[in-house]
Amino acid sequence: xxDMFAFMVNEQIRIDDGTxxxxxxxxxxxxxxxxxxxxxxxxFLYKFVCGNHIVWDAKDVKEIRIVHRGSADRRxxxxxxxxxxx
Numbered sequence: 001x002x003d004m005f006a007f008m009v010n011e012q013i014r015i016d017d018g019t020x021x022x023x024x025x026x027x028x029x030x031x032x033x034x035x036x037x038x039x040x041x042x043x044f045l046y047k048f049v050c051g052n053h054i055v056w057d058a059k060d061v062k063e064i065r066i067v068h069r070g071s072a073d074r075r076x077x078x079x080x081x082x083x084x085x086x
Contacts, residue, residue, distance in 0.1 A: 002033040009049050023047060023059065039066045 006029040014022035023045040031039045041064045047057035 003030065003037060004033070005030050007053055009046070011049075015045065017045075019047075021047065023057075026055065040064065 007026070008029075009024060009026035011024050014024050016022045024047075025043070026046055026049070027041060027043040029039075029041050030037065042061065044055065044058045044061040046055045046059070049055050
């Protein structure tokens with residue numbers, strides 16, 4: 001009851017990968033308010049997302065995971081921004 005999950009996709013701007021329709025960008029963010037789970041961002045390219053949030057043909061999936069310990073927010077802030085802009 002203290003966890004969160006966000007799922008964001010961008011169907012409007014697609015990347016030409018040589019296939020019909022190309023690929024779109026998306027990401028998941030998960031976190032726990034009470035530190036029961038790590039903060040995670042999973043980014044990916046995909047072909048299609050259906051109505052029940054299944055991601056089809058995901059490619060270039062990358063996950064960034066930060067464990068809630070000490071000053072993790074300060075230690076990983078720069079790394080997180082750098083990874084997201086890749």
